[in-house]
Amino acid sequence: MQEALNDLEGSEILSREQAALLRRIYGRELFSVHWELRLVLYGGILILTTGLGLLVAKHFASIGHLTLIAAIALGCVGCFAYCLRRGGGFSPESLTTPDAAYDYVLLLGCLLLGTLQGYLELRYQVLAQYWNWWLLASALIYLLCAHYFDNRLVLSLALSTLGAWLGVKTSQLGAGLWDGTLRDSALFFGALVIAAGAIQTRLGWKRHFLPVHLHLGVNVLLSALVAGVGSRAGGSAYLAGLLLTGSGSAFYALRERSFAFLLYAVLYGMSASQPSCSISVTGAVKGSYSTFWSARRRC
Incomplete structure (x- = not known):
């Protein structure tokens, strides 16, 4: 490998800086932690939303309904505002991710939206026995976000939610x-x-x-x-x-x-x-x- 790099550098196919970088990579002085960081971010988002759900379930009476609704809504709006500001808008082609946190901030915003919808239905029973339509509304919103922000994580969430809605509708028929x-x-x-x-x-x-x-x-x-x-x-x-x-x-x-x-x-x-x-x-x-x-x- 070193001989090949020397030949490429001597033939001026690679610049001195490029050859030096490749030598460092080959010598394992540099290595990527890209997927490790993405896994940590994904795990953090899941833990955060799970903890928020437990907080809402156990302490909503002492904290106050309006306070919880306002906090979740503000967090959701903040996530979407960040993505709208950092994102490049809709494109039918693949878009470059602005930064490492972008995809996961969008995922957090979508999960917070789902938490808000669930809490509103639990507390105020907006749709009563037709609560499963919250799932359909969530799936459609997630689909819109996935295509506008070009996010495959949210696409997976959208399709899974759509399948959950169809399953709930079927189970209501006695299946x-x-x-x-x-x-x-x-x-x-x-x-x-x-x-x-x-x-x-x-x-x-x-x-x-x-x-x-x-x-x-x-x-x-x-x-x-x-x-x-x-x-x-x-x-x-x-x-x-x-x-x-x-x-x-x-x-x-x-x-x-x-x-x-x-x-x-x-x-x-x-x-x-x-x-x-x-x-x-x-x-x-x-x-x-x-x-x-x-x-x-x-x-």
Whole structure:
């Protein structure tokens, strides 16, 4: 490596400063803590919002309703004001993040908004038995924020909230856990999420959002199909759907060189197999990993 850097510097392909920087990186004098910092920020946001929720639940009477509402609202407005000031506005293409805290301040603002909505409904019962519409309103607001501020974290939150709203609406019809009605809703939601991501990509609009759509949509689809394989009515249809979806996930994994989608296909396929199957999940994952990287080397 040192010889290659010397040759590049001698050929004036690299400047002296660039070569010196690369030597420091190669000598492990410099290393990146980018993902560690992002993980710390993400964990801090979750801990902060969890603590706020516990504070609201246990001490709202002593603190005062209006004080709590004003504090949460001010925090939410402050987060969105920061993002509006620092952000570059809407663009169909990927935007450069202004700073390391930008994405997480936006996520905090969205979570504070959800906390405010939940507290208003808990205290004043604004929508009473129709409280689930708060979930739909939250999902739509999160979708707007995700696309305007170009944030995949908030997009994940938006799609998850939309799925929660659909699940609550289905459960109000008397559907039990993973019964036919709820499975059908999950299949519809998973297909809708994947289709929305594919259409956006086709139109050239926020193409980098596609992996978020696919990860969530494929997991929801496969979960619903696995739950339906053992049902008395339509078990064979669910099995056919599972094979088709799993094959599509594996094909996408090989085409895009994304091991996660191959892992989904293997794990959900194994979970739907008979308990007497002699192949362990661990062995299957190891075998699929070897197959994936062999195919990648051939590409």
